[in-house]
Amino acid sequence: GVKVAGLYTNGEREFAVYNSRGHEAYHKSSEVSFSITVQGEDSSGYTAFFDENIERLDLEKEYEGAFKKQELGKNPKEVEPGIYKVILEPVALSNLLLFLYMQMDARAADEGRSFFSGKIGKKIFNELVNLYIDPYSKVNPAIPFDGEGFPLGYINLIDRGVAKSLICDRYWAKKTGRKPTGRPFFFNMDDGQIDVEDLIKEVDRGILVTRFWYIRYVDQKSITVTGMTRDGTFMIEDGKIAYGTKNMRFNESVVNVLKNVLKLGKGKRVGVEYWGSGANYIPTALVSEFNFSSKTKF
Numbered sequence: 473g474v475k476v477a478g479l480y481t482n483g484e485r486e487f488a489v490y491n492s493r494g495h496e497a498y499h500k501s502s503e504v505s506f507s508i509t510v511q512g513e514d515s516s517g518y519t520a521f522f523d524e525n526i527e528r529l530d531l532e533k534e535y536e537g538a539f540k541k542q543e544l545g546k547n548p549k550e551v552e553p554g555i556y557k558v559i560l561e562p563v564a565l566s567n568l569l570l571f572l573y574m575q576m577d578a579r580a581a582d583e584g585r586s587f588f589s590g591k592i593g594k595k596i597f598n599e600l601v602n603l604y605i606d607p608y609s610k611v612n613p614a615i616p617f618d619g620e621g622f623p624l625g626y627i628n629l630i631d632r633g634v635a636k637s638l639i640c641d642r643y644w645a646k647k648t649g650r651k652p653t654g655r656p657f658f659f660n661m662d663d664g665q666i667d668v669e670d671l672i673k674e675v676d677r678g679i680l681v682t683r684f685w686y687i688r689y690v691d692q693k694s695i696t697v698t699g700m701t702r703d704g705t706f707m708i709e710d711g712k713i714a715y716g717t718k719n720m721r722f723n724e725s726v727v728n729v730l731k732n733v734l735k736l737g738k739g740k741r742v743g744v745e746y747w748g749s750g751a752n753y754i755p756t757a758l759v760s761e762f763n764f765s766s767k768t769k770f
């Protein structure tokens with residue numbers, strides 16, 4: 473048998489900002505968030521869903537996805553650490569991109585504390601990489617103002633691999649003569665039109681990752697982070713899932729991950745529980761090199 477656990481929220485959310493100077497900002501939206509973990513004796517699987525419309529939530533599909541990963545992962549094998557080609561599913565890539573986004577702060581860059589110091593206008597990543605803010609996006613509509621009630625618009629952060637702009641709050645904008653951007657709770661990355669099954673077919677030998685956890689900075693200036701895989705990690709051989717692997721620790725720069733993107737697959741909305749509400753829109757990514765630094769016993 474298996475154990476099943478999950479989280480489900482559904483309802484209307486109201487977000488309002490009022491201050492003593494008469495500024496008012498108010499937004500009302502619906503939200504449904506669902507995640508499920510299926511735990512077997514020595515393997516587990518995970519899926520997640522986020523949308524405004526509960527009618528789009530297919531509980532059977534979500535359960536079957538998590539159950540299938542748990543089944544594929546039975547009798548997992550230890551894999552030696554090293555550099556592997558990887559497929560990062562949207563939740564896994566979103567886990568990493570959070571640490572990149574936290575470095576995209578204009579003040580930190582101006583003061584030399586960020587990877588992006590002196591890099592605006594320079595091509596840094598693969599040209600497939602486009603990262604942006606857009607509260608009116610059709611794929612990921614969001615609250616159109618930040619926690620201070622400042623209105624949010626389109627912000628082009630990375631365009632075809634080129635760093636274009638950074639997040640600049642009102643204080644630093646006034647101090648440096650810039651236009652403030654506000655501080656959005658979310659971000660989007662352009663996806664491709666390839667199903668994950670077709671990405672798998674292109675990998676001779678590599679690893680598929682469902683998601684990460686226990687992620688921490690190793691070095692903020694290079695955006696190097698460490699963490700562990702969980703809930704569905706698989707060895708790919710000759711274009712097919714060969715077997716489940718025991719979880720692995722990684723030590724990798726998110727910058728290098730985006731430099732080494734080979735192809736992008738279809739995206740999905742990934743809930744951002746750490747900021748209280750909303751979602752990021754993130755693709756699946758096929759990456760040529762990813763450093764797994766050690767193995768585990770589970």
